[in-house]
Amino acid sequence: MKICLVTPSPVPFVMGGAEKLFLGLVEAINHHTSHVADLIKIPVFEQGFWGLVDGYRLFAELDLSHFDLVISTKYPAWMIRHKNHHVYLQHKLRGFYDLYQAAPQGLKGGEPRSAPRALPDHPSLQGLLAILDRSHPDRKDMDDLFAELGRLRHLRLPENIFVFPGPLIRRVVHFLDQIGLSSDNIVSYSAISRTVANRKDYFPAGVPVRVLHHPTSLKGLAPGTKQDYLFTASRLSELKRLHLLVAAYARVPGNLPFLIAGTGAEEFTLARQAAHDPRIQFLGFVPDAQLSQLYRDALAVPFVPYDEDYGLITLEAMRCAKPVLTCSDSGGVTELVQSGVTGEIATPTVESIAGLLANLVENPARSQDLGRNALERVRPITWSNFVRDLLDQVSLPRIVRTPSTSAQPRGHILVLSTFGVHPPLQGGQLRIFHLYRQLTNHYDVTILSLGNLDAPEEAIEMAPGYVEHRIPRVKAQAREEMRLKDLSGISCGDIMVITHWAQNNRFMDVLQEYLSSTDCVVLSHPYMAHALQECWDGPVV
Structure with a gap:
């Protein structure tokens, strides 16, 4: 597509x-x-x-x-x-x-x-x-x-x-x-x-x-062994509630630095609030390469926004095996953080946040255990998994069929082909293209075809009521096609389909979708007969 x-x-x-x-x-x-x-x-x-x-x-x-x-x-x-x-x-x-x-x-x-x-x-x-x-x-x-x-x-x-x-x-x-x-x-x-x-x-x-929780595009995120400081990264705005963290950390004993990356409207106000606590350092804008390193070397990452939509900071910290401290009303952040398992969830008060921060700082071994759990929690959130899930229920729209001028509704014919038809440049393509185009005077016609490996899925409207829906081969089919070609010395893309039709889940899903509303199926060649037998008992030509 x-x-x-x-x-x-x-x-x-x-x-x-x-x-x-x-x-x-x-x-x-x-x-x-x-x-x-x-x-x-x-x-x-x-x-x-x-x-x-x-x-x-x-x-x-x-x-x-x-x-x-x-x-x-x-x-x-x-x-x-x-x-x-x-x-x-x-x-x-x-x-x-x-x-x-x-x-x-x-x-x-x-x-x-x-x-x-x-x-x-x-x-x-x-x-x-x-x-x-x-x-x-x-x-x-x-x-x-x-x-x-x-x-x-x-x-x-x-x-x-x-x-x-x-x-x-x-x-x-x-x-x-x-x-x-x-x-x-x-x-x-x-x-x-x-x-x-x-x-x-x-x-x-x-x-x-x-x-669907999406992953982050930040590179270089990996578990780190150091616990040199507390770290957070955020736009310095009122809704991020950095003032709660500054006030809470003032109550946490010890000399562990607290590093804050980011810029925003609250920058001057927050700096003034933290002026008497030398442990708190505002880093301003931080480039991505440095940001990943800051996550890796942290003890924990506190992030306490109000009703955050999602909170990539949470995911990025957990990808580096760091526990996240957040608040019960922090929205999407709480969907990844489980209190006492992958981090801590405080009430949105200075007292509650300070107590849990102190617990993380004073117990680095426990913080490390929480971090390991955090990494396991977000390990499945990858781009490959996310895109698969996002597109799982997404397909090409069914082409609107050309309205008939007669009182009788138009039927639908599905033609199966082991190769792409459009543009029609040579023998088999020309035959299929022109033959079934003649049927569009009376029927809507869809050609469901196999395309090349790594080619995009396409729906091509070749004429009113005449569509080719092309599904790319999968790797298993391409490997079998090459194996057969090595054995025989000739192209075997058609023959491969006889035994490897089931490997292409997307093709079979689309086939069944079309079969739910078609009137007749035409096999342009016999190679897809086994695939069709599995899911169709209607008229076949």
Whole structure:
């Protein structure tokens, strides 16, 4: 298959966990599967009303029909229109969903946010608000919304109407997400964690959501033998709650250094808070090679964010056999950390965190045991396993059959071929291509064929109602084909199928899928007769 991962590119650009997932996923599909994948990004400035609206509109207008399958993970990329669109959701715009007016425990202040809830009142907004009030909105409603927003953009309206963040843009985002993520537009849903899968208003009601923990793209992660310091790596923002760690470590006795990598808005505040504790060192930005080494030489990795989507820091630490200390409300982190087994889970208070940190520092042998368990916990989370699971329920969409102009519905004929047909360049290809094309006047025809090893899976619409679906050979088939050729001195790709049809699980799965709705099967050659006998008792030509 030709697969597209479609994502926003943040303006200004930052290389965060989402961006690392994008790069790692495309590389993994291209390396670990027979498919080919590309990454397509559109710049989005999401810190302003009109920048966010423009981002949603640009993705809604993006044509990706030249791909067989599209995967989106973040807003506003899921606004694209595609017949085979799958969502692997990282998170929605959290400030307009689960974090709107939130006051999580352990954050400084603790008072509810003062984000306004009431929509602005202005006569010019009546048309817009009427659109936003439509129930069960669809793509037509989306087009109406963008048109009305375009009209309002050129009026000289009070600035407070388009305040960001604010209730109007929040309502617009909810409206658009409802359309983009509708089950009318999405084939399947997955999430990066149970935490994300269970969040209110993240997915349409009643749809099944698979949880798939993805690996990290950070290189050089391996168990280390040193225990020279505590280490954490994080964006220095309020939601990461580094201030809790600084305050807690002040209560931990001893001289063990605590190294903190990362940059962010809280950098100056945290440095001032830790000024009287020389054990705490802020490293700023750390390149990947150094980051891996810092994990390997640490005693443990404390990471206590509020309701984290997933937390790659957790996975990276555990890949280096380091226990992770986190909090009970840290979201996705707690899905990997088991208290007293692979790390520790504190309540989000300074006292609780300090007690468990002291336990890790004062008992390095126990910390090492927890680290070994942590490594075993995350060992199965690899790119090959992840891509296999992600694409497990993903296949090429069934080609929409050309509507018949008669009152009688069109039938479907499935033709099996041991070689690819399109483009038709020589004898057998030309014969199959032209012969079965003549049947498309009365039937929809699908040619299910075997392609070359390591070639991509493809669905090629050769004419209206005429499709070749090509599945690549697997290694066992290619080896047998070469063995037979060495013995006979001639090409044996056809003969190989007689005995090695069952080795190609993907081919057999697709075959059975087509057989569930076909009327007749044509064997272009007899070599696939045994494969067909296993799963079909209908008409055969």
